[in-house]
Amino acid sequence: MxxxxxxxxxxxxxxxxxxxxxxxxxxxxxxxxxxxxxxxxxxxxxxxxxxxxxxxxxxxxxxxxxxxxxxxxxxxxxxxxxxxxxxxxxxxxxxxxxxxxxxxxxxxxxxxxxxxxxxxxxxxxxxxxxxxxxxxxxxxxDFTPKYDVIRQLLEDGVLGDLHTLIADHGEFFTPDHRIFNADLAGGPMLDLGSYLLGFSGLVGGAPDSIVATGQPATDRVNGQISMLLTHPQGMHSVLNTTLFSNTPGRAVIAGRDATLVLDGQFYAPGNFRLTSSDNQHTLHWQEPANRYTQLCHEIEHIAWCIGRGLTDSPVRSLATSIATLTAMDEVRRQIGVVFNEEQTATIQ
Ligand SMILES: NC(=O)c1ccc[n+]([C@@H]2O[C@H](COP(=O)([O-])OP(=O)(O)OC[C@H]3O[C@@H](n4cnc5c(N)ncnc54)[C@H](OP(=O)(O)O)[C@@H]3O)[C@@H](O)[C@H]2O)c1
Structure with missing residues (x-):
């Protein structure tokens, strides 16, 4: 309903x-x-x-x-x-x-x-x-009000069965930025891609399968990646990240009963709208795009966890971070990106 x-x-x-x-x-x-x-x-x-x-x-x-x-x-x-x-x-x-x-x-x-x-x-x-x-x-x-509201909508099943998530995150960077530096684990995956894979995991759970294709920026640094993920309940995530250009940065979560559209940048404070599949009802989330002041939510969450004696966050658990990195590892395996520190078999 x-x-x-x-x-x-x-x-x-x-x-x-x-x-x-x-x-x-x-x-x-x-x-x-x-x-x-x-x-x-x-x-x-x-x-x-x-x-x-x-x-x-x-x-x-x-x-x-x-x-x-x-x-x-x-x-x-x-x-x-x-x-x-x-x-x-x-x-x-x-x-x-x-x-x-x-x-x-x-x-x-x-x-x-x-x-x-x-x-x-x-x-x-x-x-x-x-x-x-x-x-x-x-x-x-993950700690902001917008994500908390979306998490509750998903928990309440408001969107119905989830079928498709589409999201992009592309930004134009000048060549002197650390993101082009192979010695600082450059490329979009760990940086911009964190938001994409984090969001698709939050919505659909850890992926069952991943198909990825990449394009190099330099001989040692990847420049853009497109990914298709399938998730346990059947949802597909279609994701793109690039460090060559600015892209809209929107995200769409399409369910059988309703569709949620997040304005770009989808992960930052900003607006979204939820529309029923018969287009009869719409709810709007509106807030200022006060991006960096909202770092206060993660800061307060950490203090709250420490105050309660927790060793893991109930919002962003280490298992979730590991699952995100597992998906990133698979993407990098498919597109052939190996960081300097991974050149030997043991953890560096
Ligand atoms: N939450 C967000 O919205 C957000 C946004 C941007 C970035 N990030 C993340 O934050 C991290 C830092 O990003 P940033 O954009 O702030 O980078 P940055 O401006 O380059 O700052 C990184 C800092 O790390 C220190 N550092 C230590 N070893 C270094 C080395 N070998 N080479 C270069 N710097 C070194 C430097 O400080 P000293 O020179 O003073 O030691 C430098 O000021 C990244 O992992 C990125 O993914 C998060």
């Missing part, structure tokens, strides 16, 4: 979110937005930042009024006052940095993707378990 209103976003009570002391590793582009969201949209505290360069750490610390500027991750991890570490380094540093932070007894929020591949992600999961610490992939969209 088509609902009369959209579900209400579920959010923990402010009293259940302890004010924790955060350290940031990798003060780059996303870390700047993260610091802004944390400072201005949560009750959390920034107490330390680390960079490979002391001067860069100091500049970031000055900007965001952070008391401790550290040269190198180990200097940050040795500080007792850091409760939880946000890792915002390039993809191929997530695994070693995350392992180090957990080994130092810190809770950790690791930028997406959690690691380069499922094997590394499973090793992070083991270490988090051994240290009894929370480890979560910063798949920030």
């Amino acid at each position: 088509f609902p009369s209103t959209l579900p209400v976003h579920r959010r923990p009570a402010a009293s259940d979110i302890p004010a924790l002391r955060w350290g940031i590793v990798g003060p780059g582009w996303i870390a700047d937005h993260f610091a802004n969201a944390l400072r201005h949209h949560t009750q959390q505290r920034l107490v330390a930042v680390s960079s490979r360069s002391k001067a860069k750490a100091e500049a970031f610390a000055r900007k965001w009024e952070i008391p401790h500027a550290c040269e190198g991750i180990d200097a940050l991890l040795s500080r007792d006052e850091v409760d939880v570490v946000y890792i915002a380094t390039p993809h191929n540093h997530h695994y070693p940095d995350g392992l180090r932070a957990l080994g130092a007894g810190k809770h950790v929020l690791i930028e997406k993707p959690l690691a380069l591949n499922a094997l590394q992600a499973a090793a992070l999961q083991q270490e988090a378990c051994r240290q009894n610490r929370l480890c979560v992939e910063a798949m920030w969209c």
Whole structure:
């Protein structure tokens, strides 16, 4: 039955979110937005930042009024006052940095993707378990109100049997961007593709089968990928990601009873509409495209989990992150993308 209103976003009570002391590793582009969201949209505290360069750490610390500027991750991890570490380094540093932070007894929020591949992600999961610490992939969209409402619509079966998910995520990058750098695990898969495979998994579950085709950007970096996934209940996902061009970034979830259309960028705050299959009823979700301020939801979720003594997030579990990376591994196997760190048989 088509609902009369959209579900209400579920959010923990402010009293259940302890004010924790955060350290940031990798003060780059996303870390700047993260610091802004944390400072201005949560009750959390920034107490330390680390960079490979002391001067860069100091500049970031000055900007965001952070008391401790550290040269190198180990200097940050040795500080007792850091409760939880946000890792915002390039993809191929997530695994070693995350392992180090957990080994130092810190809770950790690791930028997406959690690691380069499922094997590394499973090793992070083991270490988090051994240290009894929370480890979560910063798949920030999963924690936003929009995704929570969509998750409830799916749980309530409002769309009926799901048949098709169509989504794209293409962005134009200049050649100097890290995404073209083979030594930083470049290419769209781990970056833009995280949102596509994360969303298709959230809607349809881990895929049963994948067919992928790729196009190189350079001799060592992939430039675009198109993917066709089948999911356990029969849904197909048709996905494209490219770093050559801007694409609309829309997503469509088509069910037997209703269709949900998300404006681009589908994973970021913005509008969607839900229309019944007979076109008689439509519900609208409307919100400002305040993309980076909504990083506050993942930040508060982490503090809430730690406050409750959880070692895994009920919203973005490590099993979900591993399932996403398993799908990415299969895509890369089919298009022949192997990262530097994977050139040997063991985890690097
Ligand atoms: N949630 C989101 O919306 C979002 C958006 C963009 C990116 N991301 C993710 O966040 C991560 C960082 O992306 P970004 O765009 O912020 O990258 P970025 O601007 O290049 O920043 C990465 C930071 O990592 C540090 N770093 C450590 N080792 C490095 C190395 N070998 N080479 C280069 N930098 C190194 C650098 O800090 P120092 O030089 O100071 O050490 C640098 O500032 C990526 O994994 C990406 O997928 C998430």
